[in-house]
Amino acid sequence: MQTPAVATTLATLIRFAPVNHGGGRSDGERAIAEWIADQLRAAGWAPLLLHRAGGRDRLNVVLRVPGADRSLPGLLVHAHTDVVPVEPDQWTVPPFEGLVRAGYVYGRGAMDMLGTVAVLVETLVAWGRDGTRPRRDVLFCFVADEEDAGHWGAEWLVGEHPELFEGIEVAIGEEGGMGELMPHRDGSTRRVYTIQAGERGTQHIALTARGDSGHGSRPTGDDAITRLLHALVRISDHEWPLAVGDVVRGQYEGLAAALGFTVDITDEASMLALVDHLGPLAGPMRWTIRPSATPTVVQAGYKMNVVPGQASAQVDVRCPPGTVDLVDATLHELIGDGVEWHYLVNGAPLASPTSGPWWQAMCATIMAHDPAAVVVPGCMGGGTDAKAFATLGITTYGFTPAPPDASGRFAAGYHGSDERYPVASLVGAQTMMRHFLATV
Ligand SMILES: [Zn+2]
Missing domain, CATH: 3.30.70.360 (Alpha-Beta Plaits)
Incomplete structure (x- = not known):
């Protein structure tokens, strides 16, 4: 079977190995950001490349796609391009080769969260090609430094460039909306999607x-x-x-x-x-x-x-x-x-509404692709870049929807070893994200 474009893109992203060691030490997000910007430019977009003074290797890519109705409040979609380090001897595959094998894309960042970056890049490339435009403005931010403190990424962007976020009402980012098979007490299973609302x-x-x-x-x-x-x-x-x-x-x-x-x-x-x-x-x-x-x-x-x-x-x-x-x-x-x-x-902690039009739109996207889905809100135990964007008054959700793999493969390895994203889930993620961004 031919490897779907979104899986090839994810494999390419993994090979940049943009490792964030913490404490301000990083291998940098410059090469990956430039590659993303190149893909967007080739599709006819004009992304901004921004970095904090003294951080030329910590590039952020920002692109605002104007909606058909510019009077509607805008949507921010954010994804981080850095990844956490690996302990190579804990892995059974090379962590930075972007191996596509046995129905998975393997590698550090596959789940957290280069898979979503791949989905968003592919969405923008497709929009560029076929002329699709969202209903409302959609602001895409591919940011550096989420795995540390965001000083070179989200936190800096909102502090230094609040004007980029004008008119943005809601943000979606990691990590929610991935379907999981959960056991019912009677022994059957349910397909549960948890949208992070807090x-x-x-x-x-x-x-x-x-x-x-x-x-x-x-x-x-x-x-x-x-x-x-x-x-x-x-x-x-x-x-x-x-x-x-x-x-x-x-x-x-x-x-x-x-x-x-x-x-x-x-x-x-x-x-x-x-x-x-x-x-x-x-x-x-x-x-x-x-x-x-x-x-x-x-x-x-x-x-x-x-x-x-x-x-x-x-x-x-x-x-x-x-x-x-x-x-x-x-x-x-x-x-x-x-x-x-x-x-x-x-x-500050975050708590977003679990009713209303935005919530309904997220649920509708999931239900359109998985009619048997059960959708529940979730609360992150820790935090993400959402906290930085929330300081601008933006309502935030962890929503990167993806269906479970029908043949039982499952995502694994968040911050651990043998991190992998099932190809079928990734392809489904692409379909769901495109549906959401075009219809919300
Ligand atoms: Zn992450």
């Missing part, structure tokens, strides 16, 4: 305890390390209250109805029964029902017999919509006096 907020905090340094043989009980550890233990042991908003409620109730369960969102046990039933298919559902705070970095000390004068830590805090103030107040209380702390990142 994200927990990202609060990354840094703590520092200071004290007198001294000899390790003469403990005072009030040194920097001990005070920091007590604060971290209070944070780790804290039992955060349930905080289930509309999006998470919609997800639990929608899935329960589809899969033969009953849930009560005030009763954690009933919710966790559904989560346990779903296993890995539950994704972050176990964590999106309340805030969480996880110590991830601890630094102190330099010699066995010296009490250091300073100890520091970082804690990864995530808060569901509606809990920002509660989480802030609780952190103050838990950390207490004697340990300084501040926010490294303080990104």
Whole structure:
């Protein structure tokens, strides 16, 4: 069978290996961005290539396609071009060769999220060729640096070029709308599509305890390390209250109805029964029902017999919509006096409507291609570039629709090994995205 164009495009994108190592270190998105821009130009478009000062290798590609009715609010479609690193010895195939084998496209970024980049590039190429124009303005942003902090990508774009987003009402981006086969309690399966309509907020905090340094043989009980550890233990042991908003409620109730369960969102046990039933298919559902705070970095000390004068830590805090103030107040209380702390990142949670015309349009696209589909809202446990675009007042969804592969292949390897996208799902993704962008 001939390889479909969208799969060939994905394979090409994977070979650029635009690895983002984090902490500002990156192999760069320049070559991949230039290749994307070349494809668009060859199809008759005039994309903008933009980068932050000092970041010529961190290119972003932006293209606004005017709609037939320019009085309608516009749509933003965003996808990131960077990928996370690999541990090559964990892979059974070369991670950056863009191998198309046994019905899959293999490679780092296949799912996250060069597959969507390929779908969007192919859509624009097809529009250029056949003259299709969307009903409303569609702004395409292929951005750098999502896998780190977006300082060279989405965050910089919205800060430096807000004019690009004028008239944009809604954004779609990663990661939602991929169909999954989920088990009903009676043993049958349901085809479930989860559209991300929310994200927990990202609060990354840094703590520092200071004290007198001294000899390790003469403990005072009030040194920097001990005070920091007590604060971290209070944070780790804290039992955060349930905080289930509309999006998470919609997800639990929608899935329960589809899969033969009953849930009560005030009763954690009933919710966790559904989560346990779903296993890995539950994704972050176990964590999106309340805030969480996880110590991830601890630094102190330099010699066995010296009490250091300073100890520091970082804690990864995530808060569901509606809990920002509660989480802030609780952190103050838990950390207490004697340990300084501040926010490294303080990104608000997101919650978008799960009814209304935009939601209906996403559901209609899925149903048009998969009449047996069950569509539910979902909430991301962490965050995406959507947070940056939301600061402009844009309503955001994780929506990159794709049908499950009919012969049972499934997408795998997000941030892991042997990352792969089933070719049949990718072709379906292309059809669904074109349908959505042309009709919304
Ligand atoms: Zn991603």
